[in-house]
Amino acid sequence: MGAKIPRNFRLLEELEKGEKGLGADACSYGLANGDDLLMSDWNGTILGPPHSVHENRIYSLSLHCGENYPDVPPDVTFVSKINLPCVDPRNGKVDPTKLQCLSQWKRDYTMETILSELRRSMASPANKKLPQPPEGSTW
Amino acid sequence: MADQAAPPRAREPSFSDDSPVTFTVKASNDAKYTITLTLSTTVRELKERLSGPNYADLPVERQRLIYSGRVLKDPDTLGSYKVKEGNTIHLVKGAASNQRQNPANQGGTASSTAPGSSAAAGVPTNLAAGTGNNPLAGLTGARYAGHIQLPGADMFGPDGGMGPPPDPEQMLSMLENPQFASMMNEALQNPQVIDMMIQQNPMLRNMAPNVRQMMQSPEFRRMMTDPDTIRRMTQLRRDLGMGGLGGMGGPSGDSSFPMPGVTNTTEAPRDGAATGAGSTATPSQTDTTGNTQAQQNPFASLFGNLGDTGNAGAPANPFAALLNPNNPLLNPMFAGTTPAGTPPPAASAGQGTPAPQEGQPPPNPFAALFNPAMFGGQPPTNQGAGSTTSSDQQQSNPFNNPFINSLMQNPQAMQQMMQAFGGGAGAGGANPFNPFGAMGDTPSNPPDTRPPEERYAEQLRQLNEMGFYEFERNVEALRRAGGSVQGAVEYLLTH
Numbered sequence: 173m174g175a176k177i178p179r180n181f182r183l184l185e186e187l188e189k190g191e192k193g194l195g196a197d198a199c200s201y202g203l204a205n206g207d208d209l210l211m212s213d214w215n216g217t218i219l220g221p222p223h224s225v226h227e228n229r230i231y232s233l234s235l236h237c238g239e240n241y242p243d244v245p246p247d248v249t250f251v252s253k254i255n256l257p258c259v260d261p262r263n264g265k266v267d268p269t270k271l272q273c274l275s276q277w278k279r280d281y282t283m284e285t286i287l288s289e290l291r292r293s294m295a296s297p298a299n300k301k302l303p304q305p306p307e308g309s310t311w
Numbered sequence: 312m313a314d315q316a317a318p319p320r321a322r323e324p325s326f327s328d329d330s331p332v333t334f335t336v337k338a339s340n341d342a343k344y345t346i347t348l349t350l351s352t353t354v355r356e357l358k359e360r361l362s363g364p365n366y367a368d369l370p371v372e373r374q375r376l377i378y379s380g381r382v383l384k385d386p387d388t389l390g391s392y393k394v395k396e397g398n399t400i401h402l403v404k405g406a407a408s409n410q411r412q413n414p415a416n417q418g419g420t421a422s423s424t425a426p427g428s429s430a431a432a433g434v435p436t437n438l439a440a441g442t443g444n445n446p447l448a449g450l451t452g453a454r455y456a457g458h459i460q461l462p463g464a465d466m467f468g469p470d471g472g473m474g475p476p477p478d479p480e481q482m483l484s485m486l487e488n489p490q491f492a493s494m495m496n497e498a499l500q501n502p503q504v505i506d507m508m509i510q511q512n513p514m515l516r517n518m519a520p521n522v523r524q525m526m527q528s529p530e531f532r533r534m535m536t537d538p539d540t541i542r543r544m545t546q547l548r549r550d551l552g553m554g555g556l557g558g559m560g561g562p563s564g565d566s567s568f569p570m571p572g573v574t575n576t577t578e579a580p581r582d583g584a585a586t587g588a589g590s591t592a593t594p595s596q597t598d599t600t601g602n603t604q605a606q607q608n609p610f611a612s613l614f615g616n617l618g619d620t621g622n623a624g625a626p627a628n629p630f631a632a633l634l635n636p637n638n639p640l641l642n643p644m645f646a647g648t649t650p651a652g653t654p655p656p657a658a659s660a661g662q663g664t665p666a667p668q669e670g671q672p673p674p675n676p677f678a679a680l681f682n683p684a685m686f687g688g689q690p691p692t693n694q695g696a697g698s699t700t701s702s703d704q705q706q707s708n709p710f711n712n713p714f715i716n717s718l719m720q721n722p723q724a725m726q727q728m729m730q731a732f733g734g735g736a737g738a739g740g741a742n743p744f745n746p747f748g749a750m751g752d753t754p755s756n757p758p759d760t761r762p763p764e765e766r767y768a769e770q771l772r773q774l775n776e777m778g779f780y781e782f783e784r785n786v787e788a789l790r791r792a793g794g795s796v797q798g799a800v801e802y803l804l805t806h
Contacts, residue, residue: 191379193337193399198778200401202379206393215380219403221778222803228405230375230382291778 176279182242183211186282199287204234212237214246214283218291224300226254229307233290235283245277248286253305258293264311266290334394336376338367338402340797341773350390354383357400367402377401404804763790770796779803 177185188194190201198221204213216233220226232251238244248271250256250264258270268274273281273289293299333347336357344366348357358371367374376383378392378400394400763786764771773796774785784803792798 191395191398193335193401196778197337197339197401197776200377200380202381204380217377217380217382219377219778223781223784223806227804230377230403232380232382292780295778295780 177242179237179239179241180211182282183237186284187211189282189284195284196288198291199284201235201283201287216248216283216287218287218294221291221295221300224295225302225304226294226300229304232310233287235286237283242279242281245274245281245286246283248274248290249311251310253309253311254294255302255304256290256293256299258290332389332394332396332398334397335399336361336366336402337399339404339777339800341776342367348389350388350394352389353385354387354389354392355385357383357389358385361402369402369404373405375403375405377403767794770794770799774799774803 186201187203193200195201198219199216201214201216203211204215214235214237216235218231218233220229220231230252231254234249234251236247236249238246245268248266250259250266253264255261258267259265260267266274268277271286271289271293273285329349329351331347331349333345336344336346338344344361346357346360346366348360354376355371358374358376361367361374362369362371378394378398381392383392383400764782767786767789770789771782771785774789777800779785779788779800785799788799788802788806789796791802
């Protein structure tokens with residue numbers, strides 16, 4: 173382990189950042205269950221980026237940080253239906269091979285990194301005009 | 312055991328529900344509101360509080376609150392989301408309903424006719440909060456885009472005012488719009504606005520206390536916002552064949568950024584001077600009957616000594632009247648301000664027209680001062696006036712105001728004023744007496760030549776933080792919103 177920040181410290185750090193709103197404005201995240209001592213299950217939201225079909229939408233996601241987080245990236249799943257190339261159209265799971273920050277995961281990355289990158293991908297010219305399922309529908 | 316365990320367990324929910332927590336609500340415009348509520352408060356109640364003017368001032372329906380990755384639902388309590396001391400809830404504007412909410416602005420309509428009545432309001436409600444550096448940003452801000460009762464950008468031409476000015480008819484119709492009048496009125500009532508106008512002009516700064524007093528006088532405001540006055544001035548300008556802008560616009564043709572309508576009528580005089588037949592049915596200039604002249608041109612009487620040639624002389628030298636030997640009182644003052652390189656061609660006309668050009672009527676920044684109204688309080692200058700106009704002047708004299716009189720008769724003040732005007736005109740820059748010019752943003756400010764990324768650095772940073780990454784769009788939005796982040800966001804969201 174050495175000087176690496178242990179999983180729980182890292183997650184506590186992220187939790188505080190998320191709750192205090194210190195991170196990016198357009199993303200928010202927090203523990204799905206406040207009593208979860210292992211801090212495994214998280215909720216995330218992404219505000220749809222402007223000038224895209226996602227504008228004014230709020231997308232919910234769930235993130236699962238396994239035991240080996242942050243050595244391995246969390247599992248990320250969209251709760252709100254969304255049409256994105258990196259999202260499995262059957263269950264909303266984000267395909268780690270199709271999202272760069274997941275496929276080339278680094279220890280320094282956080283859940284905020286993921287949410288921000290997902291948001292950026294929504295706003296990318298290739299994706300911002302993709303037809304989307306009705307707002308509020310979930311998998 | 313059970314007895315011991317029960318009480319704390321029973322107490323716990325009530326403890327956590329009734330204890331107040333202090334948390335922060337962070338809005339998309341970087342505004343933060345610190346709120347203390349009990350955990351039993353519902354999300355709906357929190358939104359209601361946030362909808363108040365002290366907070367986000369956003370209707371409940373448009374608020375979306377996000378905390379810890381969850382969208383807060385109205386019926387739930389804060390406790391159920393485990394909001395804790397010092398935490399931050401994000402406030403996001405939901406999809407904009409088409410109804411624009413700006414009741415304050417609509418309510419202001421009545422004040423145009425009774426400037427005094429709205430004076431109590433003090434700060435104009437329609438000046439954007441959050442645009443600290445420029446109190447006028449709100450007036451040009453994107454929040455007005457699409458507001459029905461304000462003139463649309465199309466009235467300034469396809470390029471939103473950078474092109475030729477609106478024709479006088481349009482301008483007048485806009486001036487008659489009570490909405491606009493009340494807006495101007497409110498703006499002029501705002502000491503901040505006045506301060507800014509003064510600050511922006513070094514010349515005005517020197518005489519700041521006086522100017523402020525004058526600009527703040529209801530009479531001045533009324534004059535500047537009264538369509539009749541302005542119509543009269545326009546007409547007068549046309550009759551005189553002057554550079555046309557007069558006091559209302561920049562002294563030179565390069566002030567191509569008209570404030571909504573009022574300022575820039577540059578083109579009209581150029582053409583109109585020759586024909587004298589603008590769209591307001593001005594009798595042509597060849598009309599020499601004294602009577603008609605007196606009606607159409609309240610100044611005619613001031614030029615009385617010149618008789619029929621008065622009209623010819625007038626364009627170049629509206630000062631003739633003031634410099635009339637009849638009025639020795641004022642002469643020394645004007646003499647004192649003669650620009651060095653300008654030999655007075657005739658009757659010391661040089662003062663008013665710092666750089667007279669042959670064949671082209673020089674724009675005259677003094678036209679505003681020569682508003683007929685102002686002379687009502689000037690017995691000396693009126694001596695030569697025929698009785699035909701005096702009644703006219705009496706009626707329409709919003710400036711019959713002791714302050715002006717004292718200003719006019721106080722050589723020092725007058726000199727200051729002349730310098731201010733002369734300087735302004737000579738520089739070809741802003742006319743210090745032109746509040747509309749200042750509103751127009753570009754010509755009156757020292758031109759801000761910094762590149763947008765520098766000028767809007769702070770705003771761009773904020774936009775980036777909010778997730779607006781497209782530089783070009785951000786700059787455009789900021790430009791349209793006059794540098795207001797809030798306005799830019801609204802623009803970005805709606806375009």
